[in-house]
Amino acid sequence: MKNNEIIGQFEGVLEMYEDNLWNFHIKVPDEIINDLKKADVKRFLCQINQGEKFHTSLMPAGNDIYFIKINKELRVHHKLGLGASADIALFTDSSAYGMPLPEELGELFLHDPEGDFYFHQLTPGKQRSLLYIIGKPKTSDKRIEKSVIILDHLIEFKGKLNFKMLNKDFKNKRGLL
Numbered sequence: 001m002k003n004n005e006i007i008g009q010f011e012g013v014l015e016m017y018e019d020n021l022w023n024f025h026i027k028v029p030d031e032i033i034n035d036l037k038k039a040d041v042k043r044f045l046c047q048i049n050q051g052e053k054f055h056t057s058l059m060p061a062g063n064d065i066y067f068i069k070i071n072k073e074l075r076v077h078h079k080l081g082l083g084a085s086a087d088i089a090l091f092t093d094s095s096a097y098g099m100p101l102p103e104e105l106g107e108l109f110l111h112d113p114e115g116d117f118y119f120h121q122l123t124p125g126k127q128r129s130l131l132y133i134i135g136k137p138k139t140s141d142k143r144i145e146k147s148v149i150i151l152d153h154l155i156e157f158k159g160k161l162n163f164k165m166l167n168k169d170f171k172n173k174r175g176l177l
Contacts, residue, residue: 007044009090012086014082045092047091048070050087055098057098068088099131100135115154122161133150134146145173
């Protein structure tokens with residue numbers, strides 16, 4: 001499949017689970033689930049109401065029911081309230097990480113081979129978590145700061161990721177770079 005090739009379209013409804021673990025979501029119809037499974041697609045791009053595409057994956061709810069998580073940022077941006085309908089389009093994603101690589105981290109990889117090595121030894125899920133953390137700030141300076149702190153953390157702990165310690169590193173090293 002080519003990147004950004006459409007792999008499914010449907011009208012979904014914003015629902016909410018009461019367990020507070022996943023909260024807001026849109027269930028994906030069975031026929032699309034079957035197509036994704038047949039094509040062995042685990043991660044993809046999602047588009048709500050023809051807006052900007054975002055990286056996501058299917059989340060299992062049990063009993064062969066799958067959904068896409070819809071965070072607060074997406075709900076606010078698309079003005080989606082509980083029970084609202086939305087046009088959903090799913091597209092192939094051939095990105096290396098299943099989400100965008102912040103330019104600042106890519107540049108650091110070129111200058112810090114040890115940090116690059118340890119980052120790429122992490123599981124894909126941990127890599128995506130770190131990419132999300134780095135990509136969240138609006139300014140390049142903050143993304144550079146997060147990238148440096150993360151790579152320093154990975155080097156210090158020889159590739160072991162300790163989120164509790166990493167959060168302390170973010171607090172202790174904020175603004176020092």
